[in-house]
Amino acid sequence: MRYFISHKQLLQLTDLTFQTIWSIRASISYVNYTFAQLMEGTETTPRTAPSRIKKIGDAISGFFLMLHRIYAFVLRFFKEVFLPPYEFKEVVRQCYETGVKSFTLITLTGFIIGVIFTKQSRPSLTDFGATSWLPSLVSIAIMKALAPLVTALIAAGKVGSSIGAELGSMRVTEQIDAMEVSGTKPFKFLVCTRVIATTFTIPLLATYVALIALFGGYLNIAQNEGTSYATFIEQAFEPITFVDIWASLAKAVVFGFTIGIVGCYQGYNSTKGTEGVGKAANGAVVTAMFLVFIEEVLIVQIAGWFR
Amino acid sequence: MEKQKANIDLNNEVIRIRGLQKSFGDYHVLRGIDLDLYQGENLVVLGRSGTGKSVLIKLISGMLYPDAGTINVLGNELTHITEREMESLRIRIGFSFQNSALYDSMTVRQNLEFPLVRNRKGITRKEIDTNVHSVLDAVGLSQTINQMPSELSGGQRKRIGIARTLILNPEIMLYDEPTAGLDPITCIEINELINEVQQRYNTSSIVITHDLTCAKMVGDRVAMLLDGQFQRVGSFDEVFATDDARVKPFYDYNFVE
Numbered sequence: 001m002r003y004f005i006s007h008k009q010l011l012q013l014t015d016l017t018f019q020t021i022w023s024i025r026a027s028i029s030y031v032n033y034t035f036a037q038l039m040e041g042t043e044t045t046p047r048t049a050p051s052r053i054k055k056i057g058d059a060i061s062g063f064f065l066m067l068h069r070i071y072a073f074v075l076r077f078f079k080e081v082f083l084p085p086y087e088f089k090e091v092v093r094q095c096y097e098t099g100v101k102s103f104t105l106i107t108l109t110g111f112i113i114g115v116i117f118t119k120q121s122r123p124s125l126t127d128f129g130a131t132s133w134l135p136s137l138v139s140i141a142i143m144k145a146l147a148p149l150v151t152a153l154i155a156a157g158k159v160g161s162s163i164g165a166e167l168g169s170m171r172v173t174e175q176i177d178a179m180e181v182s183g184t185k186p187f188k189f190l191v192c193t194r195v196i197a198t199t200f201t202i203p204l205l206a207t208y209v210a211l212i213a214l215f216g217g218y219l220n221i222a223q224n225e226g227t228s229y230a231t232f233i234e235q236a237f238e239p240i241t242f243v244d245i246w247a248s249l250a251k252a253v254v255f256g257f258t259i260g261i262v263g264c265y266q267g268y269n270s271t272k273g274t275e276g277v278g279k280a281a282n283g284a285v286v287t288a289m290f291l292v293f294i295e296e297v298l299i300v301q302i303a304g305w306f307r
Numbered sequence: 308m309e310k311q312k313a314n315i316d317l318n319n320e321v322i323r324i325r326g327l328q329k330s331f332g333d334y335h336v337l338r339g340i341d342l343d344l345y346q347g348e349n350l351v352v353l354g355r356s357g358t359g360k361s362v363l364i365k366l367i368s369g370m371l372y373p374d375a376g377t378i379n380v381l382g383n384e385l386t387h388i389t390e391r392e393m394e395s396l397r398i399r400i401g402f403s404f405q406n407s408a409l410y411d412s413m414t415v416r417q418n419l420e421f422p423l424v425r426n427r428k429g430i431t432r433k434e435i436d437t438n439v440h441s442v443l444d445a446v447g448l449s450q451t452i453n454q455m456p457s458e459l460s461g462g463q464r465k466r467i468g469i470a471r472t473l474i475l476n477p478e479i480m481l482y483d484e485p486t487a488g489l490d491p492i493t494c495i496e497i498n499e500l501i502n503e504v505q506q507r508y509n510t511s512s513i514v515i516t517h518d519l520t521c522a523k524m525v526g527d528r529v530a531m532l533l534d535g536q537f538q539r540v541g542s543f544d545e546v547f548a549t550d551d552a553r554v555k556p557f558y559d560y561n562f563v564e
C-alpha cells in the first residue's frame with residue numbers, strides 16, 4: 001500500500017492545476033478579445049487607443065503569466081536545492097547579509113511598535129477599567145500578527161529589493177552568464193543560497209522583533225502601571241498557545257521563502273538594459289508584499305482550523 | 308607589430324560546425340553556418356551589428372541551444388552530451404565577454420580566484436596565488452590585484468576578464484569584441500595580448516570584432532558573417548578582394564585615407 005504520491009505524480013498534479021488556470025486565463029483573454037472586437041465595431045473612439053477592457057484583460061493575463069513563471073521558478077528551486085554541491089559557505093554568508101542588512105531598521109521598528117501599540121491601546125481599556133489586560137492584549141497582537149508581518153514587510157523592502165537589484169545587475173552585465181561558462185551553476189550559487197538564507201533568517205528576525213516589541217510594551221506599561229517584570233511576562237504569555245507560536249513561525253518561514261524567491265525571480269529574469277535593474281528591484285518589493293498579505297490571510301485561516 | 312607565424316594543425320579541428328541555425332521568434336539570425344576552427348588558429352569573425360556574432364559563440368559555449376545543425380567542440384557533439392559533460396567541457400572553453408562581465412562585488416583577486424576555487428577541488432592556497440599572479444602577469448596588471456572592478460578602466464577590465472578565463476587553462480578562447488570602445492593604443496595592446504595568449508597557452512581562438520586593424524593583427528583566417536552565413540572565409544586579403552557592397556564599406560571605413 002502506498003501512502004504518499006510520488007514526485008512525478010505531484011508534478012503531474014501541479015501541472016494539471018496550472019493547465020486549468022492556464023485554460024481559464026486563455027478563456028479570459030478570449031472573452032476579452034471577442035468583447036474588444038464587439039466594442040470596436042460600436043466604439044467611436046479612434047482605434048489607436050487600446051480599449052480599457054483590453055488593457056484590463058492584458059493586466060489579468062499578465063498576472064497569471066507571471067504566477068505561472070514564478071511557479072516554474074519555484075519548481076526549479078526545489079529540483080536543484082537538494083542536489084549537491086550545497087554551497088554551505090555561501091548560504092552562511094547570505095544569512096549574515098540578510099540579517100545584517102535589516103537589523104537596525106527592524107530593531108527600531110519593533111521597539112517603536114511595542115511602545116506605540118501599548119500607548120494607543122491604553123485609553124480604550126481604561127474606559128472599561130481593564131488596564132490589567134494590557135500585557136495580554138499587547139502580546140497577542142505582537143506575537144500573532146504584528147511581528148511576522150512587520151518583519152516581512154521590512155525585509156521585503158530591504159532584503160527583497162537588494163536581492164532583485166543585485167541579481168538584476170548581474171544578469172544585465174552578463175555576470176550570470178560568465179558564472180555559467182566558468183563552471184559554476186548560477187541558479188544554485190545565486191538563487192538557492194539566497195532563498196535558503198531568507199527562509200532561515202526571517203523567522204529568526206521575526207522572533208527578535210516579537211521580543212523587542214514586547215520589551216517596548218513592557219517599558220511603557222512599567223512606567224504607567226508600575227507592573228513588575230515577572231507579572232508582565234506571566235500575563236503576556238498566558239494567552240499564547242503553542243499553536244499560535246507555531247503558526248507565527250510558519251508564517252515567517254513562508255514570508256521568508258516568498259521574499260527570497262520573488263527577489264531572485266525578478267533579478268534572475270530581469271530584462272537587458274539598465275532600467276531592467278530598477279524594474280527588478282521594484283518588482284521584487286511590490287510582488288513580495290502583495291504575496292505576503294495574501295499568505296497572511298490564508299495562514300490565519302488554516303491556523304484557525306487547528307484551534 | 309607583425310604577427311608571428313602561428314603553429315596551426317590543419318588536421319585537428321577543435322570546433323566543427325555544420326548547418327547551424329538559430330532563430331529568435333520570427334528573426335532568423337543564423338541560417339546555416341559551416342565553420343571549422345583548427346588547433347592553434349586565431350579565427351576572426353567579422354560582421355555588422357546584430358548579425359548574430361555573439362549568438363554564434365554563445366551557441367559554441369552552450370549558453371544557447373541550436374534550432375538545427377551540429378556543433379562539435381573538442382570531440383563532443385553539443386546536442387548529444389549530458390548536462391554533466393557540458394559542464395566539464397565548458398571549463399575547457401574560455402569566454403571573454405563583450406563587456407568583461409567581472410563580478411563587481413568582488414576584488415580583482417577574488418574574481419580571478421573564483422573559477423579556480425570552484426573547479427579545482429582541494430587546490431592549495433599557494434597554488435591559487437601562483438596561478439593568480441601568473442595570469443595577472445600575463446595581462447600586465449599585477450598592480451590592480453586588490454582593486455574593485457569599478458575602479459578599473461575599460462581596457463583594464465577587458466584584460467582582467469581575459470585573465471579570468473585564462474586561469475583555467477582553456478584550450479579554446481572565445482573573444483567577444485575584445486577591442487570595442489577602447490583607444491587605439493589600448494586596442495593594439497589587447498591585440499598583442501591575444502597573440503601572446505595564442506603563443507603562450509597554445510589556444511585556438513575565435514575573435515569577434517568590427518575592428519579591421521584587430522582582424523589584421525590577430526587573425527590567421529577571417530570569416531565574414533553576412534545574412535546569417537559565412538559567405539567569405541579566407542585570409543584577410545582574400546576576404547576583402549571584392550566589390551561586394553556588403554563587404555567593401557568595412558574596409559573603406561577602416562583604411563581609406
Ligand SMILES: Nc1ncnc2c1ncn2[C@@H]1O[C@H](COP(=O)(O)OP(=O)(O)OP(=O)(O)O)[C@@H](O)[C@H]1O
Pocket residue numbers: 331336354355356357358359360361362363405
Ligand atoms: N537571448 C536573446 N533573445 C532574443 N533575441 C536575441 C537574443 N540574443 C540575441 N538576440 C537577437 O539576435 C540578434 C543578433 O544578436 P547578437 O548579439 O549576436 O549580435 P552581434 O552580431 O553580436 O552584434 P554586436 O556587434 O552589436 O554585438 C539581435 O538582433 C538580437 O536582437
Ligand SMILES: [Mg+2]
Pocket residue numbers: 360361362405483
Ligand atoms: Mg555582440
